[in-house]
Amino acid sequence: MTLVNLWLVLAWLVAALVTAAIVVWLQRRARRRSAEAVPVAHSDRLTTLPAYASALRRYRTLLWTVLVAVVLLVAASAVLSGRLVSLTTVQPELRNRDIVLCLDVSGSMIDYDAQIVETFSELTEEFDGERIGLVLFNASAITSFPLTSDYAYARSQLDALHADLVDPDTDWSFANGTLLGNGSSMIGDGLASCVMRFDDLDTQRSRSIVFATDNYVAGEQIMTLPEAGEFARSKDVVVFGLNPGDVRSLDYIAEFADEMRQVVEATDGTYWALEDPDAVPGIVAQVQERQAERFTGEPVLVVTDEPTLPVLAGFVALAAVMFAGWRLRR
Amino acid sequence: MTALLTRVKTTLSIRAHRRVRGMLDGEYASIFRGKSHEFDDIRPYVPGDEIRDIDWKATARAGYPLTKQFIAHRKQTMMLVVDTGRDLAAVAAGGEPKRDVAVLAAGALGYIAVRHGDRVGLIAGDAGGVRLVEPKGAESHLERILQVVVERARLDGARSDLRAVLERVVRTVRRRMLLVIVADDAAVDEETAALVRRLTVQHEILWITVGDADVMAAQWATSPMFDVADDSGIPDFLRRDRRLRAAFEEAERVRDAARDERLDALAISHVRITRHDEVVPTLFRLIEAHNHARR
Missing domain, CATH: 3.40.50.410 (von Willebrand factor, type A domain)
Structure with a gap:
């Protein structure tokens, strides 16, 4: 198993880190000047309820799901773009x-x-x-x-x-x-x-x-x-x-x-x-x-693309992101 | 500098409320009935005045109803007691800041008092300190009182502390007064109830609860939300949770019931106001209920 475009994978990682940094920065800024945010008093009316704790647990689970799935998705995409291949040497048998x-x-x-x-x-x-x-x-x-x-x-x-x-x-x-x-x-x-x-x-x-x-x-x-x-x-x-x-x-x-x-x-x-x-x-x-x-031929180096695992992982991750996103936005 | 009072007057004189306003005057006058029977003057009857105060002879002479006014009426003092911590800058159940609703309610009562020639004072405070504005009988003074409330109740103000305010009232107010206590949905706990009990012995008390925003309301289900006490956010995901909403509504019902029970047990007239267009009818209900309860 080797990656053909290793530099592309590294580029992906850098891009992902930069994106994450920008998002965090924007979030910070948005929090500081949230004009349309609703100020409420006595939120402990809500936050001390047992139902709030369990809802918060569900919320955190979903957030973690999204986080893990996004990381997995990015990783799968990076690996795919890096072109994961397996190298094998075969001596083809000529059947002519x-x-x-x-x-x-x-x-x-x-x-x-x-x-x-x-x-x-x-x-x-x-x-x-x-x-x-x-x-x-x-x-x-x-x-x-x-x-x-x-x-x-x-x-x-x-x-x-x-x-x-x-x-x-x-x-x-x-x-x-x-x-x-x-x-x-x-x-x-x-x-x-x-x-x-x-x-x-x-x-x-x-x-x-x-x-x-x-x-x-x-x-x-x-x-x-x-x-x-x-x-x-x-x-x-x-x-x-x-x-x-x-x-x-x-x-x-x-x-x-x-x-x-x-x-x-x-x-x-x-x-x-x-x-x-x-x-x-x-x-x-x-x-x-x-x-x-x-009548066996010369040994030949066969480069086989192995996209199955990253593609499957990517699909699963994408499905998880969409599901969790739907639950979060519902 | 008369902006706040103008708003109060406007609210009071909206056509739909004209009749209510007249009755409000009458009901207000009745609060002090029986405190003194020193006759002062007669004045035209307004709906809500006690029927038995009507001066029938004078009415017969004048051709329209006249009612007796007692001297005690002019000597009354209304003390607005407002918790002006940053909780008051939060949003009320109706969507506007609780401060605006509080100012409108306190201002309306104060204005009626001033029109009756009574004096209006203010004890406002929070965790950062309690301020006393001596009672006076001028409209400009009322305006100043309202400005104090608005000025103190800011999002970056001090934390709310109703008990500190009430303690100050217990310590400093010696003469009998009409106390108008403006608080929010915060639970009336044991210690607060004890303070209030001491006050009931000496004063007439009207309790105005400015309703806190329904955190789970659909109205701001998609907006960010934070608690003024500690700036902590409440994720919108949680505010859309159906199970949590049911639990919250149940908890609110229980809390409201508990507060009503506490105040009822202290025989205090109280109302809950959530928006500005409820202010006048609710105040009318409050005073009426107060007069009825005492009768």
């Missing part, structure tokens, strides 16, 4: 993020995809200013929905996809158009496609991809994964990689995992090898956290 969910919809990934979709569906509740988009890929990539801040729509899409993903009897219609390439699981093409989903490249937004794949390529890619990673880095896109295939129980080729880790980390992202689909929410939380870390 774009997140593209880039999901490999090959058979082995379905459980993980379902978890990721569900988690992000819930996250849309908390979003404010962020945009989210969803890309599914296998041999080719399709945009399930583009980057949007229409969270109700995004959520309905995510929920529908989740329902399909967990349904054992699904007709796989959500994956329509993902098998148009020469082979299957074109991971590099998929990532590159996802990178191309970011629009509005001129504005300062953080762009990240949640990239879920086992990096098991079966076919001829247009771009390799490292090339796609390079492409992402050139667009300032951070890739968070989730690789369910990178576990010992699977007969997995470590080379693929290493490649993916290098690509992801080259974009300043994080790589997770995971075994259990239930770990996904935790990872998403970590993604959020990392982003928050990355």
Whole structure:
């Protein structure tokens, strides 16, 4: 709590003192030469009455009320004119993020995809200013929905996809158009496609991809994964990689995992090898956290006016002055 | 220097009061009836004269009523006893200074006395001292007496002290007189009553109370007000207080009743005057009541 215009407060105090002095002086003078004053005799007829004592008490109470209220009013006005502010330092969290969910919809990934979709569906509740988009890929990539801040729509899409993903009897219609390439699981093409989903490249937004794949390529890619990673880095896109295939129980080729880790980390992202689909929410939380870390702005000194208390005190004091004045003049 | 007496005369001769004034003369004359029956003269009857004083034979001869005048009438002395402290400079219930009302009342009685050939004197005083003006029978003397009263009763004068004045009367006035005591609403306390009791033995007493201002009156509810005794102000807020007004009116009633009771117990004729246009009718009532009480 600080006063911005301290000199104004002091000026108020001086003005109040000068006014009080002038009033006292005028009162003195008026008392000395009160021409219209009524001289009476035997006022003890009145002043010795018990009712006079109680009336005098009421009178004094009112006068004190006025005095205290006026002092309070002047003080409140002085503080208000002095502009009472509180100073706080905040690190603003930038909420201008774009997140593209880039999901490999090959058979082995379905459980993980379902978890990721569900988690992000819930996250849309908390979003404010962020945009989210969803890309599914296998041999080719399709945009399930583009980057949007229409969270109700995004959520309905995510929920529908989740329902399909967990349904054992699904007709796989959500994956329509993902098998148009020469082979299957074109991971590099998929990532590159996802990178191309970011629009509005001129504005300062953080762009990240949640990239879920086992990096098991079966076919001829247009771009390799490292090339796609390079492409992402050139667009300032951070890739968070989730690789369910990178576990010992699977007969997995470590080379693929290493490649993916290098690509992801080259974009300043994080790589997770995971075994259990239930770990996904935790990872998403970590993604959020990392982003928050990355995209907090410079500390900013925030000056907030705090007029509430003086204004309320002033109103109360004014009401008291008016009430007491009404009682005194009645 | 005749300004005060002129005012008294004017008041007495206002048309509406003409009849009253004549009767006032008659009633005044009756005050001393019975003190002496030494026949002096006959004079035309004026309303209020005793019927039994009418000289029927002379009336028959003259063709209009004539009444007997006794020699004692010319030898009477009226002593105006006035408390001229600064209380008298305060405002009366009617709004004018109590001094003006007092001067008018004392002046009217004095003027009637002078017209009857009686002598009028003054004992006026306050805490600063008591002054005696020897009784004389001239109008100019009456004027001087009234001037003394006006001069002493100022806001910056001495404090009021009715008892000192009465004590002086007890000490110095030996001969039987008509005492006209002009006081204000101050309570007639035990000691004052004792002094007055001693005076009643020797003198005829007319008591004129000049009513004090009603402190709580709406008339000056917004003006500043102060007590002449100590210059202390009475805040107007308090004078507008309804509860206090009720209590004050009750207290005033009780006090007035107590004073009336005290004076009645001493068999003293008394009236309360609050404004100048009440003076003549009230004085008439006073003398009439006095004569009735004695009869």
